[in-house]
Amino acid sequence: MGELAVEKHTEYILSIEKRKDDFESLVMEHLRLSGAYWGLTALDLMHKIGSVKPDDVVTWIMSCQDKESGGFGGNVGHDPHVLYTLSAVQVLAILDRLDALDVEKVSDYVAGLQNEDGSFSGDMWGEIDTRFSYVAICCLSLLHRLRKINVEKAVDFIVSCKNLDGGFGCIPGGESHAGQIFCCVGALAITGSLHHIDRDLLGWWLCERQCKDGGLNGRPEKLTDVCYSWWVLSSLIIIDRVHWIDKDKLSKFILNCQDLEKGGISDRPDNAVDVFHTYFGVAGLSLMEYPGLKTIDPAYALPVDVVNRIFFQK
Amino acid sequence: MEEGDDLLLQLEQILENDEQLDEIGFIHPTQFATLDTNSDSHSLQFNTHFFWNKDHKLAISFEVLSPLYRAAVQKHSCARRNYKPIVRSCSKEGSEEFLASEIDLLRHSKALVVLSPNFPTAWNSRKLILSNHHDLTLFLNELQLSTLILSYSPKSECAWSHRRWIIKLIAERFQNLEAIIRNESELVKKICEKFKMNYRAWNHWCWLVSYMTTQQVLDELSKLRKWAELHVADNSCFHFRRRLLVRVLQNSSTGKAKDASFNEESHTCSFLEGELEWNELLIRRYVGREALWMHRRFLSHCWINKFANDSKLNMFLDREMQLVKTCLVSSPDEFNDILVQAYLAAAYFLWLSKAAPQIRYEIHGRSREAGDVTSLLVKISPEKTLFWQSMGI
Structure with missing residues (x-):
């Protein structure tokens, strides 16, 4: 199991940009x-952020913007969507280049x-999901523009997606899911609306997600998966x-999912690695104050120093 | 190897020609040898090393996926560029140029979503065109395309979301959704049969509940019972039942139900009782299933909220205590399932005491009957020791 293989994971992440020919990589181009x-x-x-050239990244990101609407697509030439708009803002925030944006x-x-009932559509086609509520709120907050929406109604909609088990789903009446819960709790x-949450009830549901192997699952009866270490x-x-679960066992579970030869972290021990789970594994360890890692902010999903730079150095 | 453009043309012709196509698979080149080559006498010319099409099934060789994908991306983005300006400049939508650009974009976007089901921009191109049409057949065909894609990519968020977009359009323009809801419910069941606890599929079904009539809700509840009995670990299926039950309970409390069969308190009570009894039967039959106990928490919650001040409360709690006690074992050396059952029963008991503050006193009085559940929980699940201790009675 061992320690977090920082050098290997860095190499792995940097190498993703180079492998582009297989079909599996091609069908991920849109995100x-x-x-x-x-x-x-x-x-x-x-x-290890110093190992990338910020100018190249910023130029590419700005080329993903749809000039007409102002939103960002998942890649150059793709239709804009709120999900990728937040990703663009977050990456620019990490690189301290938010000035590149027309805020x-x-x-x-x-x-x-934002819709009449306070919910958010993902794009002009109108699909509604509490994920989009979080993404929109997080994005606007990072841009200091929360005043542009009806926050009260946005909160009401999120609260209307709460279930009797204390968790949250995509839409009113949707099944509780750890990913959706993160979005709703984060938003x-x-x-500043956490008073809508019954902390003991939701905490109960969340801590029941820890399984015998130390990992967390996203719903009852599901297998554990590194990404839920984050959600x-x-x-x-x-x-x-957070004191209701065993953090040592969870750290061990994440460290067990590393590919110590080629770098990267997978969903479960011995599976194939990908960048999604590599991020969530590292982020999970950062939440548990793993030595040598920067601390991550649990609501904005950005390093705390980046969040502080945005909110306290105006 | 043939050029991507040629291959794409062949694929697009197959997709156009076989309107009833119901399954697609990407397969390894060596698997082509095992496929039945006595194919129907095709009028179509395509390279049988890379494509196979029979009985409305299509196989595409892994070998050509990358060139096909690249060609489809390129053709789609050209078609999209050509389409938009024509829409804006053309007042007469029927013009030949306009129709040609529409057909072009429909053809390339279809190939692209077949190859890459989560390519949002290609789905959007189709929405762009469809939103200018008022033809029900066209919308139904679009649902069929989404069904085809879900047959091999059952978690494709874009395919599910596209369905909802189409259904909303049909609801706005043609209103009657009865037949559609019936089809959707069959589709979701079929997909969930093959791929367990598919969040996207069940969420789609939950979304449809708001379009259902009270009678449809009741029908779904009764039809789903058999399915649930065969899939007792499927938490999503039980959640969907809860979604339906909430609709029924809401209707009964607001007196909305027009069929009058569930607008009485006594009916609500017997309805909940029926579900509780059925759930207990399953808990005893299928030992150690978390989804069943989660469902019980919900049912008890509803029951207590409705009838906490009622004379029935003591009877209710006696029965719950009976169930919990028979499931508890004190020795952690028992078989795994039995141990899990004890754990779930103990957690359920603790949950009852916390989730319904109005009956805390009654639960407290019975805690001796259940024994030291907190110690049992700590013993079976030590990773949550602090939690059990802070929740303990």
Whole structure:
């Protein structure tokens, strides 16, 4: 098992950009901007952000913007969507290059996606999901433009997606899912609305996600997966119930999912690695204050120093 | 090897020609040898080393996926560029140029979503075109395309979301959704049969509940019972039942139900009782299933909220205590399933005491009957020791 293989993971993340020919990589092209966020945040948490050239990244990111709407697509020439707009803002924040953005234009795009009932559509086609509520709120908060939306209604919609088990789903009546819970708890934290949460009840559901192998699952009866180290753990931290699970066992589970030869972290021990799980593994360890890693903010999903730079150095 | 453009043309012709196509698979070149080559006498010319099409099934060789994908991306983005300006400049939508650009974009976007089901921009191109049409057949064909893609990519978020977009359009323009809801419910069941606890599929079904009539909700509840009995570990299926039950309970409390069969308190009570009894039967039959106990928490919660001040409360709690006690074992050396059952029963008891503060006193009075559940929970699941201790009675 051993320690976190920082050098190997750095090499792995940097190598992803070079492998582009196989079909598996090609069909991921449409979400490259999110891939950039996962990779670069992991690098930054490991103090390795210096291994990329910020100018190249910024130029590429800006070429993913749809000039008309102001939103960002997942790659050059793709339609804009709020998910990739947040990824763009987060990456620029990490690189301390938010000045590259036309903040009014981008925030108008995001704010324009709010619906009458307070919910958010992902793009102009109208699919609604609490994920988009989080993404929009997080994005606008990072741009200091939360005032452009009706925060009260946005909160009401999120609260309407709460289930009797204390968790949250995609839409009112949707099944509780750790990923959706993170989104709802994160959005409520950013908007200062955590009083809508029954911390003991939600904490109960969340801590029941820890399984015998130390890992966390995302729903009852599911297998453990490294990505829930982020979704569950960050939510537990935000609602101040993280002491209810065994952090040592969880750290061991994540470290066991490393590919110590080629670098990268997988969903479960001995599976194939990918950048998504590499990020969530590193982020999970950072939440548990693993030595040598930067601390990550559980609501903004960015290193704490980046968040501080945005909110305290104005 | 043939050029990507040629291959793409062949693929697009197959997709156009076989309107009833219901399954697609990407397979290894060596697997082509095992496929039945006595194919129907095709009028189509395609390279049988890379494509196979029979009985409305299509196989594509792994070998050509990358060139096919690249060609599809390139052709789609050209078609998209050509389409937009025409829409803007053309007042007469029927013009030949316009129709040609539409057909072009539909053809290339279809090939692209077949090859890469989560390519959002290609799905959007189709929405762009469809939103200018008022033809129900066209919308139904689009649902069929999404079904085809879900047959091999059951978690494709874009394919599910595209379905919802189409259904919303049909609801706005043609209203009657009864037949559609029936089809959707069959589709979700079929997909969930093959791929367990598919969040996207069940979420789609939850989304549809708001379009259902009360009678449909009741029908779904009764039809789903058999399915649930065969899939007792499928938490999503039980969640969906809860979604339906909430609809029924809401209707009964607001008196919305027009069929009048569930607008009485006594009916609500017997409805919940029926579900509780059925759930208990399953808990006893299928030992150690978390999904079943989660469902019980929900049912008890509803029951207590409705009837906590009722004379029935003591009877209810006696039965719950009986169930918990028979499931508890004190020795952690028992077989795994039995141990898990004891763990779930103990957690359920603790949950009852916390989740319904109005009955805390009654639960407290019974805690001796259950024994030291906190110690049992700590013993079986030590990783949550602090949690059990802070929740303990």
